[in-house]
Amino acid sequence: xxxxxxxxxxxxxxxxxxxxxxxxxxxxxxxxxxxxxxxxxxxxxxxxxxxxxxxxxxxxxxxxxxxxxxxxxxxxxxxxxxxxxxxxxxxxxxxxxxxxxxxxxxxxxxxxxxxxxxxxxxxxxxxxxxxxxxxxxxxxxxxxxxxxxxxxxxxxxxxxxxxxxxxxxxxxxxxxxxxxxxxxxxxxxxxxxxxxxxxxxxxxxxxxxxxxxxxxxxxxxxxxxxxxxxxxxxxxxxxxxxxxxxxxxxxxxxxxxxxxxxxxxxxxxxxxxxxxxxxxxxxxxxxxxxxxxxxxxxxxxxxx
Amino acid sequence: xxxxxxxxxxxxxxxxxxxxxxxxxxxxxxxxxxxxxxxxxxxxxxxxxxxxxxxxxxxxxxxxxxxxxxxxxxxxxxxxxxxxxxxxxxxxxxxxxxxxxxxxxxxxxxxxxxxxxxxxxxxxxxxxxxxxxxxxxxxxxxxxxxxxxxxxxxxxxxx
Numbered sequence: 001x002x003x004x005x006x007x008x009x010x011x012x013x014x015x016x017x018x019x020x021x022x023x024x025x026x027x028x029x030x031x032x033x034x035x036x037x038x039x040x041x042x043x044x045x046x047x048x049x050x051x052x053x054x055x056x057x058x059x060x061x062x063x064x065x066x067x068x069x070x071x072x073x074x075x076x077x078x079x080x081x082x083x084x085x086x087x088x089x090x091x092x093x094x095x096x097x098x099x100x101x102x103x104x105x106x107x108x109x110x111x112x113x114x115x116x117x118x119x120x121x122x123x124x125x126x127x128x129x130x131x132x133x134x135x136x137x138x139x140x141x142x143x144x145x146x147x148x149x150x151x152x153x154x155x156x157x158x159x160x161x162x163x164x165x166x167x168x169x170x171x172x173x174x175x176x177x178x179x180x181x182x183x184x185x186x187x188x189x190x191x192x193x194x195x196x197x198x199x200x201x202x203x204x205x206x207x208x209x210x211x212x213x214x215x216x217x218x219x220x221x222x223x224x225x226x227x228x229x230x231x232x233x234x235x236x237x238x239x240x241x242x243x244x245x246x247x248x249x250x251x252x253x254x255x256x257x258x259x260x261x262x263x264x265x266x267x268x269x270x271x272x273x274x275x276x277x278x279x280x281x282x283x284x285x286x287x288x289x290x291x292x293x294x295x296x297x298x299x300x301x302x303x304x
Numbered sequence: 305x306x307x308x309x310x311x312x313x314x315x316x317x318x319x320x321x322x323x324x325x326x327x328x329x330x331x332x333x334x335x336x337x338x339x340x341x342x343x344x345x346x347x348x349x350x351x352x353x354x355x356x357x358x359x360x361x362x363x364x365x366x367x368x369x370x371x372x373x374x375x376x377x378x379x380x381x382x383x384x385x386x387x388x389x390x391x392x393x394x395x396x397x398x399x400x401x402x403x404x405x406x407x408x409x410x411x412x413x414x415x416x417x418x419x420x421x422x423x424x425x426x427x428x429x430x431x432x433x434x435x436x437x438x439x440x441x442x443x444x445x446x447x448x449x450x451x452x453x454x455x456x457x458x459x460x461x462x463x
Contacts, residue, residue: 012449012458019449021458023437112443134454137441145437154453156441161451167436226442250440267442 006129006146007031011038015045016112017055018136020119025145027129037126041119041133048115051075054108065104081107084114088261093276095265097237113223113260116140120219120256130171138223138263140256141171152303153222158247158288165288167303170220170252221256225249225267226288234268245270247290252300253283271295385409 007026012019022041024034053059060078063069071078085098085107098107116135120142123131130143132151141151151171154164226248227234236243249266251259266273266285277285277297284299376390385408439454449455 010458012455014446017445018443019446019455021438021454132438134438134440136443136449137439137454138443139438139440151438152436154436154439156439156453158442161448162453164436164439164453222440224440224442229442229444229448248442 009034013042016049021134023132024128025130029127037123041122044119045115051077052111084257085110088258092262092265095269095273096261100237101235109264110257110261113138113256117256138260140219140221142219144172155250158226158228169301169303221259222252223259223263225263236268243268246287248288250286379405
């Protein structure tokens with residue numbers, strides 16, 4: 001029969017208007033500690049939802065959007081999210097711009113990935129051997145699903161909910177294959193300012209991440225955006241109007257907050273935004289155009 | 305080892321998801337793929353002889369043993385019309401997917417569906433053999449989650 005699978009626990013948590021799916025690889029952690037870690041990770045998500053829900057008119061972000069509260073009156077997470085938004089706006093070449101959204105500042109395109117990272121940090125800090133969190137389609141992992149294996153993440157087919165366009169491998173472990181991208185001769189890569197080793201745009205050490213958040217180098221993220229689930233929610237920052245030049249846009253990299261924002265940018269900007277991602281150190285993008293043709297930046301481990 | 309021998313397939317998507325779970329249930333560690341799963345989204349598929357509803361030639365994947373059994377899903381709306389999918393399982397493997405009911409709202413959708421459905425068959429089979437831990441996609445609502453492959457994966461491991 002099949003080899004004994006590594007003990008793992010899955011959990012699905014409705015939050016932020018979607019469902020977050022957890023896969024926790026126990027390692028040496030006892031089951032009750034795994035459950036406690038999952039519960040703590042879910043509390044983080046609900047806390048972030050309460051702070052940043054633009055659907056709740058009483059949330060802090062809604063009051064901030066209406067100009068009823070200044071930044072100084074906001075919870076401590078706000079300055080951090082604002083810095084992440086500014087960095088993502090710059091890294092995306094302006095294709096992601098929370099300040100250009102109708103109705104005022106809207107960090108929604110980044111907050112879900114950012115919150116997922118915080119939840120994943122809780123699981124890692126608890127001592128799990130590995131974990132995957134899927135935040136409604138945006139995935140972050142650390143560790144390994146089983147010894148010697150990488151996490152395998154399917155990319156949903158943009159026109160069929162029950163099919164995959166491809167499967168990519170992320171996380172630690174051997175790379176089985178890396179498909180070369182269409183862009184011959186990689187342009188020089190630039191720092192995103194979000195790597196733990198690089199100087200951040202706000203200066204090293206100036207961004208406290210409470211709760212023992214680990215370095216992002218050990219986290220791998222896969223974010224996908226497209227118009228197929230919720231219609232015309234993608235906004236061109238240059239016009240403030242709905243726009244989409246992609247059927248599906250996927251971005252991988254060490255930060256899900258930035259990958260989430262960049263995927264939104266590539267979904268809006270198509271090939272032009274893909275070219276911006278190709279210049280970001282540690283990040284890669286995969287684009288399915290509205291006509292069904294595909295391209296990518298290279299650097300994504302497509303599984304055979 | 306507990307294994308559900310048969311799933312009552314109540315809808316096209318739910319039907320696929322259930323059988324997907326049936327296959328992946330054997331192991332937590334992914335094995336090598338038996339066939340490429342990369343989508344042929346860039347290449348228009350050949351028309352299926354002008355008759356979209358029909359049955360795919362049965363694939364013969366390894367592990368497909370025992371009597372073949374089929375179940376027809378309910379007729380489901382899919383955005384441009386209605387369709388029903390029948391899944392045939394041999395052992396714990398999908399060996400055929402057919403579309404006995406296809407109604408579209410206009411001729412153009414019918415034409416598109418005739419192009420798409422042969423591709424859908426092949427990719428349902430491909431996704432079935434792709435052992436995955438999660439699915440990345442545009443953010444789904446709580447309602448859409450219930451119909452997603454990720455939902456099937458979650459149910460699989462929580463059993």
